[in-house]
Amino acid sequence: MHLLAAEPGVISDGTSAIDLGQSPGDIVVLSAADSEIACLAQAHRAALDPSRGLVPRLRLANLLKLGHNLSVDLYLDSVIAPEAKLVIVRLLGGRGYWSYGVDQLAAFARERGIRLALLPGDDQPDAELAALSTIPAEALHRLWQYFVHGGVENAVNFLRYAESLIGFARDAPWQEPAPLLRAGLYWPGIPRPSISDLEKIWRANAPRAAILFYRALVQAADTAPIDALITELRSRGLNPVPIYC
Numbered sequence: 001m002h003l004l005a006a007e008p009g010v011i012s013d014g015t016s017a018i019d020l021g022q023s024p025g026d027i028v029v030l031s032a033a034d035s036e037i038a039c040l041a042q043a044h045r046a047a048l049d050p051s052r053g054l055v056p057r058l059r060l061a062n063l064l065k066l067g068h069n070l071s072v073d074l075y076l077d078s079v080i081a082p083e084a085k086l087v088i089v090r091l092l093g094g095r096g097y098w099s100y101g102v103d104q105l106a107a108f109a110r111e112r113g114i115r116l117a118l119l120p121g122d123d124q125p126d127a128e129l130a131a132l133s134t135i136p137a138e139a140l141h142r143l144w145q146y147f148v149h150g151g152v153e154n155a156v157n158f159l160r161y162a163e164s165l166i167g168f169a170r171d172a173p174w175q176e177p178a179p180l181l182r183a184g185l186y187w188p189g190i191p192r193p194s195i196s197d198l199e200k201i202w203r204a205n206a207p208r209a210a211i212l213f214y215r216a217l218v219q220a221a222d223t224a225p226i227d228a229l230i231t232e233l234r235s236r237g238l239n240p241v242p243i244y245c
């Protein structure tokens with residue numbers, strides 16, 4: 001069997017086996033959405049504060065790169081088997097979308113005593129995935145809701161809660177999933193800002209410039225273009241009013 005090394009920017013259709021080349025991790029999260037992976041990576045970087053002590057090793061991977069059965073087997077052996085304590089899969093389309101991976105993971109988790117959370121990839125519950133998971137229903141639902149609502153704040157609390165499930169005590173406790181408004185104000189580094197929060201940042205008597213953008217960018221923590229636009233407008237003497245909807 002020919003085995004390929006994963007290459008950045010190359011999409012795999014699952015016809016060839018791929019070695020992602022990851023080292024073992026304590027917490028493994030698999031998703032077919034690059035936006036979710038990027039959001040969790042950003043949240044994890046924010047948690048890498050030496051003053052807070054050790055942080056569990058996090059491994060993130062795209063399910064689209066694990067479409068071949070051999071890719072799944074290799075990932076189980078090299079990344080999950082050695083030291084994984086919690087595996088979380090965000091699966092759009094249910095078990096049938098990734099049946100070999102789900103079946104192998106479920107059997108592997110029960111054999112090794114690994115906590116496994118199989119989460120729906122949308123906002124609709126999936127009884128089959130829930131039955132194949134190995135963590136309590138309440139914990140499974142909470143992990144799912146962090147994804148459903150999205151955003152960096154929920155991603156941070158998702159990781160904190162995941163850490164608590166494997167026995168890591170953190171200085172900052174996790175918070176329950178927070179609903180993301182259908183429309184609202186945005187500002188880099190300020191969760192759920194109000195107009196009064198923005199007024200404290202704005203220049204006095206400067207004209208205001210509204211920035212309208214999709215809520216999905218906040219949900220996926222893909223706000224770098226908005227952040228750059230805010231910086232540029234401020235440099236030109238304007239008070240940005242970023243509004244997602």
